[in-house]
Amino acid sequence: MQSSLWNWMAFHERLDMQTTMFQPVGGMDQIGKGFTRQVKDLITLNCKVSSIHQDDHGVTVTYTDTAHGNAVRQAQADYCVCTIPLSVLSQLDVQVTDSMKAAIAAVPYASSVKMGMEFKRRFWEEDDQIYGGISFTDQQISQISYPSHGIFSKGPAVLLGGYMFGPAAYDFAGMTPDQRIQRALDQGTAIHPQYRKEFSNGISMAWSRVPWTLGCCSMWTEEARKTHYKTLCAVDNRLVLAGEHASYVGCWQEGAILSALDAVTRLHKRALGAA
Numbered sequence: 001m002q003s004s005l006w007n008w009m010a011f012h013e014r015l016d017m018q019t020t021m022f023q024p025v026g027g028m029d030q031i032g033k034g035f036t037r038q039v040k041d042l043i044t045l046n047c048k049v050s051s052i053h054q055d056d057h058g059v060t061v062t063y064t065d066t067a068h069g070n071a072v073r074q075a076q077a078d079y080c081v082c083t084i085p086l087s088v089l090s091q092l093d094v095q096v097t098d099s100m101k102a103a104i105a106a107v108p109y110a111s112s113v114k115m116g117m118e119f120k121r122r123f124w125e126e127d128d129q130i131y132g133g134i135s136f137t138d139q140q141i142s143q144i145s146y147p148s149h150g151i152f153s154k155g156p157a158v159l160l161g162g163y164m165f166g167p168a169a170y171d172f173a174g175m176t177p178d179q180r181i182q183r184a185l186d187q188g189t190a191i192h193p194q195y196r197k198e199f200s201n202g203i204s205m206a207w208s209r210v211p212w213t214l215g216c217c218s219m220w221t222e223e224a225r226k227t228h229y230k231t232l233c234a235v236d237n238r239l240v241l242a243g244e245h246a247s248y249v250g251c252w253q254e255g256a257i258l259s260a261l262d263a264v265t266r267l268h269k270r271a272l273g274a275a
């Protein structure tokens with residue numbers, strides 16, 4: 001019991017982690033690409049929003065067009081659905097009521113780091129008969145997750161060599177990319193002695209350092225929910241927020257999609273009322 005082994009044995013029983021789990025073929029970003037195919041003529045990429053102003057007649061969004069010489073441009077509309085994460089939005093010039101401002105500033109973001117590590121061969125399959133799944137560890141890397149595709153194939157393969165949250169994520173985020181790899185190799189070797197001999201390449205991602213999210217996802221407390229959640233999800237004059245942060249299924253794509261549906265429903269009602 002003291003080893004906390006039970007904690008990980010129950011992992012797949014948690015509400016969020018139950019079987020059956022699906023993976024998009026080709027990687028997670030295929031979901032975003034699927035949406036893009038449907039609405040690509042409506043999207044302008046590489047534009048960094050710096051301010052959102054509104055009055056009783058409409059909304060003006062100021063942005064830097066980074067694909068065109070950093071030109072500063074403005075877009076105007078009757079209403080705005082804003083999906084910028086709160087960690088970023090709280091630092092922008094956004095014209096909203098004081099209570100909305102307080103709600104935007106009230107939600108801290110979790111930190112997370114992931115490590116993709118390439119090995120010359122699938123030693124976990126060939127030597128250890130591990131086919132997919134996860135090895136959990138109480139070291140900082142927290143887990144080694146094995147690919148569930150390409151099983152039995154020859155040649156190099158990539159596994160998830162670490163997936164950190166909390167203090168371990170901040171610790172790794174503060175390291176250079178090479179230091180992260182070395183630390184993950186050291187810790188992974190405790191589980192797989194083949195690690196150093198078979199390692200070929202690695203990459204890490206620390207979401208607290210990604211300027212477009214500044215963290216992994218929102219971390220609501222029950223207290224903050226009580227005080228700010230309703231305000232955050234309400235239409236603020238001509239602006240409504242959407243994203244995983246405006247849902248009860250935070251940190252999941254499901255939350256982002258439910259929130260988007262909720263936001264456009266609210267906006268539609270508001271627009272009909274205003275018409």
Ligand SMILES: Cc1cc2nc3c(=O)[nH]c(=O)nc-3n(C[C@H](O)[C@H](O)[C@H](O)COP(=O)(O)OP(=O)(O)OC[C@H]3O[C@@H](n4cnc5c(N)ncnc54)[C@H](O)[C@@H]3O)c2cc1C
Binds near residue numbers: 048050088244255
């Ligand atoms: C490490 C990790 C693992 C995860 N694993 C899973 C999983 O297995 N399953 C799952 O369902 N979910 C998972 N999630 C959560 C999922 O990715 C999020 O819940 C989802 O992407 C949130 O969608 P969103 O639209 O709210 O925000 P985002 O997808 O973050 O979209 C926000 C957008 O705003 C843009 N933006 C930011 N600042 C500006 C600005 N100033 N101007 C213009 N645009 C800006 C960003 O570029 C981004 O495109 C994971 C997240 C992380 C970080």
